[in-house]
Amino acid sequence: MSRDTLVSFEGVVKTFGSFVAVQKLDFEIKKGEFLAIMGSSGCGKTTTLRMLAGLEAPTEGVIRLSGKPINDLPTWSRDTPMVWQSLALFPFLNVRENVEFALKMRGVGKAERRKRAEQWLDRMQITEFAERNISQLSGGQRQRVALARSLVVEPEILLLDEPLSALDAALKVRMQSVLKNLQRETGITFVYVTHSQSEAFSMADRVVIMSRGVIEQIGTPQEIYRTPRTRFVADFLGSSNLFSGKVRAGGQGQVLETPTGQFVLYGQVAAVGEAATLTVLDTKTHLSVEKPAGAVNVVPVRVIGEEFVGATATLYLETAQGQEIRVQKGHDEIADLPTDIGQSLYAWWNPQDGHLVAEA
Amino acid sequence: MSGSAELNRSRTVDWALMLYVVLAYAFVFAPIAASFVFSFNSDRFPSIPLGEFSLDWYRAVATDPLVWDGARNTLFVGLIVGIVSTALGFGAAYTDYRYKFAGKQVYLALALLPPTIPVIILGLAMLAYLSRINLSGNALSVIISHVVVCAPFAMAIIRLRLSQMDPALEPAAWNLGASEWMAMRHVIVPFCAPAIFGALFITMAVSFDEFAVAWFVSGLNETLPVKVLGFLQGQVSPRINAIGTFVFILSMTLVILAQLLLSGRGAKPADKE
Amino acid sequence: MRRPITLYGLTFSLPLLIWQVLFFVFPLLFLVALSFWTVKNFVMQPDFDPVNWTTIYGRAVFWQAYGTTLTLAAAAAVLTSALAFPASYAIAFKLSDTARRWAVFLMVIPFFTSYLVRIYSWQIFLSDNGIINVILGGIGLGPFQMLNTVGATMIGYLTLAFPLVVLLQLFSLVFIDRTLIEAAHNMRCGRLRTVFEVVIPSARTGLVIAALFCFILAFGDFVSPVYLGGGEPTTLSILITDTTKSGQQWPRAAVIALTMIGTLMVVAFAAVKFAYKGKSK
Numbered sequence: 001m002s003r004d005t006l007v008s009f010e011g012v013v014k015t016f017g018s019f020v021a022v023q024k025l026d027f028e029i030k031k032g033e034f035l036a037i038m039g040s041s042g043c044g045k046t047t048t049l050r051m052l053a054g055l056e057a058p059t060e061g062v063i064r065l066s067g068k069p070i071n072d073l074p075t076w077s078r079d080t081p082m083v084w085q086s087l088a089l090f091p092f093l094n095v096r097e098n099v100e101f102a103l104k105m106r107g108v109g110k111a112e113r114r115k116r117a118e119q120w121l122d123r124m125q126i127t128e129f130a131e132r133n134i135s136q137l138s139g140g141q142r143q144r145v146a147l148a149r150s151l152v153v154e155p156e157i158l159l160l161d162e163p164l165s166a167l168d169a170a171l172k173v174r175m176q177s178v179l180k181n182l183q184r185e186t187g188i189t190f191v192y193v194t195h196s197q198s199e200a201f202s203m204a205d206r207v208v209i210m211s212r213g214v215i216e217q218i219g220t221p222q223e224i225y226r227t228p229r230t231r232f233v234a235d236f237l238g239s240s241n242l243f244s245g246k247v248r249a250g251g252q253g254q255v256l257e258t259p260t261g262q263f264v265l266y267g268q269v270a271a272v273g274e275a276a277t278l279t280v281l282d283t284k285t286h287l288s289v290e291k292p293a294g295a296v297n298v299v300p301v302r303v304i305g306e307e308f309v310g311a312t313a314t315l316y317l318e319t320a321q322g323q324e325i326r327v328q329k330g331h332d333e334i335a336d337l338p339t340d341i342g343q344s345l346y347a348w349w350n351p352q353d354g355h356l357v358a359e360a
Numbered sequence: 361m362s363g364s365a366e367l368n369r370s371r372t373v374d375w376a377l378m379l380y381v382v383l384a385y386a387f388v389f390a391p392i393a394a395s396f397v398f399s400f401n402s403d404r405f406p407s408i409p410l411g412e413f414s415l416d417w418y419r420a421v422a423t424d425p426l427v428w429d430g431a432r433n434t435l436f437v438g439l440i441v442g443i444v445s446t447a448l449g450f451g452a453a454y455t456d457y458r459y460k461f462a463g464k465q466v467y468l469a470l471a472l473l474p475p476t477i478p479v480i481i482l483g484l485a486m487l488a489y490l491s492r493i494n495l496s497g498n499a500l501s502v503i504i505s506h507v508v509v510c511a512p513f514a515m516a517i518i519r520l521r522l523s524q525m526d527p528a529l530e531p532a533a534w535n536l537g538a539s540e541w542m543a544m545r546h547v548i549v550p551f552c553a554p555a556i557f558g559a560l561f562i563t564m565a566v567s568f569d570e571f572a573v574a575w576f577v578s579g580l581n582e583t584l585p586v587k588v589l590g591f592l593q594g595q596v597s598p599r600i601n602a603i604g605t606f607v608f609i610l611s612m613t614l615v616i617l618a619q620l621l622l623s624g625r626g627a628k629p630a631d632k633e
Numbered sequence: 634m635r636r637p638i639t640l641y642g643l644t645f646s647l648p649l650l651i652w653q654v655l656f657f658v659f660p661l662l663f664l665v666a667l668s669f670w671t672v673k674n675f676v677m678q679p680d681f682d683p684v685n686w687t688t689i690y691g692r693a694v695f696w697q698a699y700g701t702t703l704t705l706a707a708a709a710a711v712l713t714s715a716l717a718f719p720a721s722y723a724i725a726f727k728l729s730d731t732a733r734r735w736a737v738f739l740m741v742i743p744f745f746t747s748y749l750v751r752i753y754s755w756q757i758f759l760s761d762n763g764i765i766n767v768i769l770g771g772i773g774l775g776p777f778q779m780l781n782t783v784g785a786t787m788i789g790y791l792t793l794a795f796p797l798v799v800l801l802q803l804f805s806l807v808f809i810d811r812t813l814i815e816a817a818h819n820m821r822c823g824r825l826r827t828v829f830e831v832v833i834p835s836a837r838t839g840l841v842i843a844a845l846f847c848f849i850l851a852f853g854d855f856v857s858p859v860y861l862g863g864g865e866p867t868t869l870s871i872l873i874t875d876t877t878k879s880g881q882q883w884p885r886a887a888v889i890a891l892t893m894i895g896t897l898m899v900v901a902f903a904a905v906k907f908a909y910k911g912k913s914k
Contacts, residue, residue, distance in 0.1 A: 055815050057367040074368045075818040088816035092834040101830075102820035149820075368818055377723035384720040385739060388796055391754030392746050394764070398757060406757045408767050448649040455646035467646070470653040476846075478853020478897070480870045481890040482660075488667050488883050489660035508657045511649060540641045565745050572855070576877070588749045592860055604750030611745040619738070 005067075006031045006157060006189050007052065012061035014047050014213075021047040023213040025061070029157075034183045034190045036204035038197065040236075044213040045193045049159050052191065053082045066156070076105075081150035082159040085166075087142055089134045089149070096121065096130040099148045106153065120148040140171050147182070157189040164199060176203055197237060201225070209233055231277045231357050240279040241325050244359065247274045256356070260319050264296040266351040275359040282328045284353040287315065287337055287345050295348040301325055303343045315339060317347060392608070399601035406598050417602035427603065430587040434568055437499055437583055441506040442564035448507065449514025449559055454548065456515075457522040458530075472512045482509070483576030490577055497579025505573045510566050514559035517622070521555030522548075554621040561618040565611040661894075668887040675881045689888045695872065702852060702868040703896070705783070709790035709851035710844040716791070717798040717843070722832070724799070725806035737803065743796045751792050752860050759785055759861070781863025789857025794847040801846060805839020806832070841908035848904075849897060869893055 007029035014022040022044040029035050037045040050056040051063060054075030062069050070078055081102065089098055099117040108116070121127045124144040129137060137145065143163060150158055160179075164172045180203045183190045194200050200207050201221040209216045209224065209232075216236075217229040228234040234242055245258030247270045254265045256278050263278055270276050291298060301317035304324075308314075313334055317325045325347050337345070399418070403411035421427050452471040456464075474482070486505045490496040495504065529551070533543040549556070571585035578586055584607060591597050671680040689695050724736045743751070758764045759779040769775040779785055809832060817831040818824075833840065851857075855870035864871060869889055876886040 053819055054367065055819070072367060075815070076368075076821045076823050080819070082816070082819050084812050084816060086810065086812050088810065088812040090813060090816075090831065090834070092837065101817075101822075105817075105821040105826070105830075153820075368824075370824065373824065374727055377719060377727055380719050381723045381736070384717075384795075384799070385736075387791070388740070388743055390758065391751040391792060392743065394757055395746075395750050395754045398754075405762065407760075407762050408764050448652055451645035451647075452649040455642070455649075459642060459646065467650060470657065471649055474653070474657050476849060476901075477661075478849065478870070478893065480853050480855055480873055481664075481893055484873060484877055484883070484886055484890050485660035485664045486656075487877070488887065489656075489663040492663065504656050507652065511652065515649070540639075544641075569745065569747050571747070571749055585747060585749060588747065588753075592749060592753055600750055600753045604747050604753070608746050608750070612742070615741070615745050 004031045005029070006065070007191075008064045009048070010062045010064070012048075012051065012058045012063060014044070014051060014056060015059045020213055022051075025215065027208065027215060027218055029189060029191060030206075031156075032187045032189055033205045034180070034192065034203055035206050035208065036192045036194060036200035037208045037210060038194055038200040039210035040195055042212075043210040045195075045208075045210050046161055048210070049082070049161055049191060049193045053080045053159050054078050055082075079153070079155050080157055080159055081153065081155050082161060083146050083150050083163045085162045087146040087163065089142060089145055091134050093134075094130070095126060095132050095134070095137070095145050098134065098145055099152055101149060102153045116152055117148075120152045124148045139167050140175065143167070143175055144178075147179075151182075151186070151188070154186075155188060157191065160190060160192045162194050164194075165196075172199070179203060209236065211236070226281075227355050228279055228357055231279075231359060234277065234279040234357060239283075239328075240281050240355075241285055243278040243280075243323075245276070245278070247272055247276055247356075259321050260299055260323055263354065264351045265356055266354060269356045270358075276356050277359055279355045279357060280349045280353055282314075282326045285325065285327045285347055285349050287317075287327055287329075287334070287347055289338065289345060291346050292348050296351060297354065298346050298348040299325065301345055301347045303339050303341055303345065305341065306339055317345065395601045395604045396608075398598055399605045401598065404598070406601070417598045418606075421599050421602045421606075424599075426582075427584070427587060430582050430584040433499055433502075433578075433581050434584040437502050437506065437574075438564045438567040440503050441510055441567040442560045444503070445507045445510035445563040446514045446518075446556060446559045448511045449516075449563075450518050450552070450556060452511070452515040453519035453522055456519055471515050474508050475512055479509075479570070479572035480576075483573040486573060487576040496577055497581070499578075499581045501577040501579070502574045502581065502583060505577055506567045506570060509570065509573065510563040513566060514563050517559040517562060518552055518555045521552050521622075525551050558618040558622040561614040561621075565614045565618075568607060568611055568614075664887045664890055667884050668891055670884045672881055672884060677881055677883060685884045685888045689885055689892075694867070695889070698867045698869050698872050699892070699896075701866045702870070702893075705786065705790070705858075705868065706848045706852040709787060709794065710848040712787065713791055713794050713798050713847045714802075714840065714844045717795055717802055718840070721799050721802035721806055722828070725803055725809075733807075737800065740796045740799055740803075743792075748793060748856060752789055752856050755785070755788055755792065755861055756780060759788070780861065781865070783862060783866075786857050786862035789861040790847075790851040790854065793854055793857065794850045797850070798843045798847050801839055801843035802836070805836040805843075809835045838908045841904055845901060845904040845908075848900060852893065852897060 005028045009025040009027050012022060012025040013020070025048060037048060039045045047056060051058050052065075054070070054073055054077075058071055063071055065078065065080070090101065093101065096114075096117055099120055100113045103113040103116060118127070121130055124147060126141060126144045126148065129141060129145075134142065134145070146163065164175050167175060176199060179190070179192075183203075192200070192204065204221060206218060207221055207224055208218045211232050217224055217233045224233065225237065225239070228237060228240070231242065231244075234240050243256065243258045243260055243263060245256045247265070248255050248257050248262075249272050250262070251264060253267060254269065254272065255262045256265055256276060258278070265278070286292075299319055301319050303315060304318045305316040306313060307316070308331070311330055313329055313331055315327045315329070315334070317327065319325060327347065397410070398406040400413050400415065401411050402414035402416060452467075456468060456471075461467075482505065486501070486508075487496060490501045490504065495501050525548075529547055530543050533547045534540070538546065569585055571583075571589050574583045575586045575589055582590070584603060588600055588603055591600050591603075666679075667677075668685055669681045669683065670677050671682050671684060672678070724733055728736060756763070760766075761776055761778065761780070763780070765779065766776040769777065813831055813835060814827055817827045822830055853870055855868070855874055858864065858868045858871055869892075873886050873889050873893075876882045876889065
């Protein structure tokens with residue numbers, strides 16, 4: 001364990017009856033980082049967070065906070081404040097009383113409590129609502145109250161369980177920058193659970209992707225985006241074209257033999273004979289009318305649809321074998337390309353843009 | 361997600377609370393159980409140690425013509441009260457479900473408030489009012505007063521059932537050509553049937569046990585609970601236990617029937633399970 | 634959406650309205666009129682004479698009974714609520730769903746047993762030669778006088794109101810958002826403190842309404858004070874039954890009844906206001 005480790009999960013398992021929510025978690029959370037834990041519902045991400053908060057007890061393994069095992073500490077003896085998906089603001093207390101709650105529980109005197117709450121109300125720009133009831137606030141204001149309530153004790157770590165899921169799209173984006181700035185300014189470690197890729201990738205320093213209680217990959221958003229470690233991750237991100245097949249020796253290096261064709265791999269990457277999946281980002285997949293000269297990985301395709309969102313165009317294509325291929329480009333990049341439905345084109349990519357992952 | 365973690369609970373506290381719950385139920389059921397036990401006990405002044413097993417008190421009750429009169433009155437009153445309160449309660453529940461109108465708050469207050477007025481005051485008011493309009497001192501006066509108290513229960517039970525109904529069902533029936541009356545007959549009533557029978561049994565059970573208002577207004581046509589009040593006013597008599605046990609079994613039969621109807625297959629929304 | 638009044642609609646809404654106006658509103662209004670009637674030679678005469686009000690309000694006995702009833706009912710509300718709360722709390726938070734359903738079912742049973750029979754049963758427990766004294770005698774204690782005491786009256790009120798109070802409390806406790814409790818724990822609020830800081834404030838409306846119902850039941854009950862309390866001290870309900878059943882002093886009984894209703898309305902209004910305080914500030 002390195003010196004900048006704040007939390008470590010060591011062989012942590014959690015079962016509910018016969019249901020295994022989390023199987024053998026081993027990872028570390030660094031001091032001051034913004035870590036997002038991402039996955040679809042039931043993947044164990046919330047359970048992981050709740051174990052850290054002391055709301056669930058691990059069935060096996062050890063969770064350490066600043067080096068000390070915290071398995072047996074009840075939640076009220078840990079300093080792991082959490083922001084709930086429902087926010088869990090106390091409806092019978094007003095905004096100020098909500099923010100002061102944690103200080104009151106720590107026996108902080110009235111005047112001091114008020115002063116510190118005031119600072120956070122101010123920082124979250126909700127001072128004017130201090131005396132209001134929770135029911136009178138908008139979604140965004142509630143969000144700020146929940147953050148102030150958890151941060152008022154100035155903890156080392158803040159846990160967030162999909163706190164933005166109830167907001168509309170525009171507000172979500174605004175709150176993301178609020179959260180990111182808050183984390184940068186305070187240096188508090190944020191552990192952020194979400195099912196949203198855009199939330200995780202836009203805010204987090206590192207992302208943990210979970211599936212069925214197992215960590216599929218940990219890394220910076222860039223690493224994960226460019227080099228997904230498993231087929232699951234590539235699938236989950238949904239931003240690559242996937243080709244499954246078997247690795248063969250061929251030409252100067254290796255090729256992947258797939259039902260769609262044979263593709264040249266970049267360098268010596270896998271054992272010959274192994275089943276693997278080639279992932280190519282949709283932004284790195286190119287199109288042309290004529291068969292491009294010199295390109296080694298070419299697939300003849302037919303246009304089956306197109307979609308424009310903002311400045312990006314997405315083209316949907318189909319190979320002769322029926323596999324769907326997606327290409328994302330700027331408008332100007334495809335301006336000269338005929339894209340009527342049924343149009344025949346060639347899809348191609350450079351071998352160095354292909355990334356091979358093990359078949360899960 | 362299951363409740364809070366084991367680590368945030370204390371075994372000792374949990375056990376202490378469980379013990380407390382058991383004691384609470386013991387307190388609630390002690391008089392009920394004692395009444396049952398002592399109804400089979402020979403002693404004139406019931407206490408422990410128990411005397412011999414005997415059916416004397418049942419025999420004494422069974423051979424008392426006044427008790428039989430009371431039982432007949434009770435059943436007669438209960439049956440009519442059940443039917444009338446359920447009918448009125450159904451109408452009120454449907455009104456609340458379907459219509460919005462000025463003064464609805466007042467309407468609902470009238471439909472639901474009576475059980476919150478102390479029975480003794482209701483009894484006095486009923487006695488004074490009904491004797492003024494020459495309706496006091498007979499079974500009819502008991503029926504009238506009991507319906508006032510029971511209709512709100514029927515309304516609450518049936519309203520709950522209506523709130524479980526898909527609000528599109530009735531308009532769907534109209535849309536398919538049913539008149540309002542036909543929709544009522546073929547959609548609303550069948551859907552509410554379990555609650556209607558449930559309300560019928562519950563209101564009957566409430567009427568069976570009501571003694572205070574009945575005591576004020578019944579005159580010579582005493583119902584069984586009023587009879588019990590009489591025994592209580594006289595000297596201590598284990599006959600109360602015998603009658604109590606009998607009425608308890610009768611009431612519980614009705615309640616269990618109601619429970620089966622309300623929670624049985626009919627009560628679940630048709631599209632689930 | 635407002636629809637025109639139709640025969641169909643009236644068929645369902647009118648019967649209850651008519652019934653409750655005729656047999657609920659009118660009797661209560663008649664009680665007001667009755668309180669101004671006079672009684673001469675044991676015969677009531679329609680009149681408009683405040684003599685009944687002045688007579689009743691001029692009697693020390695009435696005010697004593699009023700004070701007694703108010704105190705007893707308030708004590709019953711507090712005591713029942715306090716005794717019921719740990720049970721409701723345990724049923725709401727510590728039992729499985731199945732066990733909770735059973736607990737609720739069992740708590741409903743007392744509503745369908747005769748209150749009178751249960752009170753009589755308590756006499757068997759509490760009398761001088763009753764079950765409790767026999768048991769205490771067995772270990773060399775007593776006998777204690779338990780029947781015909783205020784304590785026995787309280788047991789009667791508990792018998793009357795405890796199941797209802799538990800059910801009402803339970804109903805508000807089970808709807809508490811569990812994440813609020815977790816959030817409190819998460820902010821250093823221990824188990825017991827969470828009960829006072831979060832659980833009780835969250836369930837306040839239900840807890841107050843439960844106490845209010847207990848107050849109303851105890852305030853109007855005449856069975857417990859008479860058959861367990863021995864009629865001493867006199868409560869308003871005893872006063873009403875005595876006044877009604879002996880002689881034709883119904884107008885005076887009406888004065889007492891109206892005073893009771895007035896008191897209940899004030900208490901209920903205050904309680905409801907407190908219960909919903911801050912809910913829609």
